[in-house]
Amino acid sequence: MQQQRWWRGATIYQIYPRSFLDVSGDGVGDLPGIEAKLDYVASLGVDAIWISPFFLSPMADFGYDIADYCAVDPLFGTLADFDRLLARAHSLGLKVMIDQVLSHSSSEHAWFKESRSSRDNPKADWYVWADAKPDGSPPNNWLSIFGGGAWQWEPRRGQYYLHNFLVQQPDLNFHNPAVQQATLDNVKFWLDRGVDGLRLDAINFCFHDRQLRDNPAKPPEKRTGRGFSPDNPYAFQYHHHNNTQPENHAFLERLRALMDQYPDVGALGEISAEDLLGTMTDYTRPGRLHMGYSFELLTEDGSPGFIRRTVEELQAHMTDGWPCWSVSNHDVPRVVSRWGQGSTHPHLASQYNALACSLRGSICLYQGEELGLPEADVPFEAIQDPYGIAFWPTFKGRDGCRTPMPWQPGNGAGFSAATPWLPVPDAHRALSVATQEADADSTLHRFRRFLAWRKRQPALTAGELRFLDAPEPLLVFERTHAKQRMLVAFNLSDQPQSVALPDLDSWHADTGHGLLSGHAEGQRLQLPARGVYYAVAPAA
Template identity: 70%
Template structure:
């Protein structure tokens, strides 16, 4: 593979550092904990790791509220710990991507401390400030994702500041060129240290409508989306003016120009807009981001028709761009629970990894997916997520997907009480328990990812879907003379599917580590949650 294009078809393993391994006994994971487990990560067969924020922060949003972009928070270790982690990862053949939260900072960032002090200081316009309406209310109707209005009053300036997320996460004013320059300089700091890529949090939120126009209302029947049920007023608007502004495209081009000075450095953008697939198509390309991902497969719809429509839409809109796919991350209910609905389901867990790793694009696997972890039911008194606390009991927040990794049947995460409880069900699914079981989800994932590395059709090939009835999802991947027909039974019952005449000659692919199917007289018989790889 071209060393500068390692990211195409790569499997990126997301590590949420608070919950990976605690080495200093404070109940919270840290950078030395990641360092200690890098051999485990390398054995999975992934290409890279993405580390969620470990920068200096008051932790109001657990690191996504950054107070110093260039400092490691003492909770996680030191800058020297990161350098050691980076060196060891590279020695094991792992690339390292880090989260960059560019659209907003912590309220404790030095930039904001100066900006809020007066209307005439050097950074007075580094954040989004606005005068109140004549009656003292906020300047417009914009809402925060985390509930309520997106404006907070600042008595020092007698103005409101914008926060698309928590009130302690003020939005930077990217219309100010000094802000853009300082932001790129912070990114350069980490590129100079040798990181291989960036995961860009909420990257379409950098710019706001300079005219501060009201967002229009959304009809009740359209108030859906990630975590935006009817009890969250955020769903009541079309968010046309508080994010995804055209000015952001030029900033992405400037960011790409910086990245291009560091051969092999890649950017993966998280995109959540009114039409996320259309925004991905705009944001990803030779002059902008290398990859983009949205929340289309992080929703509750797991039907074959929905998955096919999602992938075909992005293929049509972005034929030359490169998507990245995920079915779980630190913001949503774990996929085994979200799509399975019940308790542990090893067959579903194995299928989910195979499915997301068989689509055209790169892949993000979230820690614990390789174990088949379910969503944890965290009791109210143990909740940490401000989002969940605000919307409990209708929405319990994101703590259920963030509980610590179960390394042993005793937990093995920390010698002290962990910051979130480890469910008993997860202890039974620990790394130690699964490593000794050849049929475990963990070992199945290792075998599959190892095999996938040598399948050019799955890593970088094109994709063409085949007509199949629910619950069968089927497509063909082709690259470098290899053609693979891939089929998934997205149900808990046996399914029989008659192959199209053009592919009736398909034969099970010899050497595939998983083939829960048989092909007889042009018919594919798939076991419950079965996977089929066939040569065509």
């Protein structure tokens, strides 16, 4: 299996189907829309696409609530549409990863409808059911990520069921071997169709504590976390018992054994746990997942010190596994708004993209990052996300990063002939693909030039990483490979910076990346605002 490594060091372009391109004319993106834009995606120089859920769903959580794991929702097209998309991507040299949401289903899934019908039906134990306490209250204190309790009363059975997410997303009971096998059968369906990889959503939520023990309280000073509203009670607990159970390790090994039957496929696990580094280490041990998807750079802190601590801690823990970094996705505000702190520097997005692509690991690049899109301000009356509706106004939900892709500068942004499911802000239309294609120095063209250059740098795609001491706002490190050594520096500020680096004159600057570059003056590195510096030396 050592040769099955297309994913190692790969750049993976995340596509959110609802918001990519609408071909059917209903205001929602679809699979034919993705296929229609694959030439564009391939032109970026990425290695693969990751498609967020397109399976049959009532769309309570926009596809992450699945009613049939082996069917395409008519909103997005047909299974034949997916097959054509897959074939077209492969013809362009693109690998295809798809989301798999294994820990829970939709409450509209046939499995759940049967399970809830009685306590003695064939699927009675396929979901997490529990009796009420003597006073009728839920069996324990577990909370839902989307706010409130994680238990919902079901009168047909006279029991509560567990939902770590929305009430419409009941948790499957992975302690039941039949559930594990049915899940693997669904995964096999897509592997048989030829997908190249799986992005495993919430993969550490597959198992729960059999004893249903209460989660302990978390002190107020520790109630922080990626994407949590400041008033979401979910942050009030240590989530030791409702997810991340040791039984999951054996299931991951079964999943990996299935995947190893197919040539050249990879599994990317989305992991969000109290002990994130330890869990990523456990989940990416040999014989388990190929990659761990790190949430750490999806936080509000984009300072050099935080980035260095995060990367160093992960490297120290995850010695056997392979990380996959992301600075934006469909669940958090876009990076230029989240980390930029109001900066309008024209090279801001290019620098963040380069930073993500210079770390040791693979990279997930969210659609629109190549354009430098800021977070959209979606008015309350247009919000679709139930998370945002519930926690408005302290938390506006996830719609601001999910607005449609701006292909053209006009009113419809070239996304749909109908009214889009979310509005396209004026600021995004001004950054449209068509507009940036016409500007040789646009963020889009800089993105293409950088990725083309990165592919030729073995130190960046496969080398080790070691940080060098430098004062903030500078981030400096070395990437080392048998064929190449590279010095990398970023000025994460809107002011010019200078730093002394030992043996700087032994490095040879490489400006082929096409970004705003610094330069060496003796042993001193001069970096313009939002500047980068790449220099090479012979391998030791």
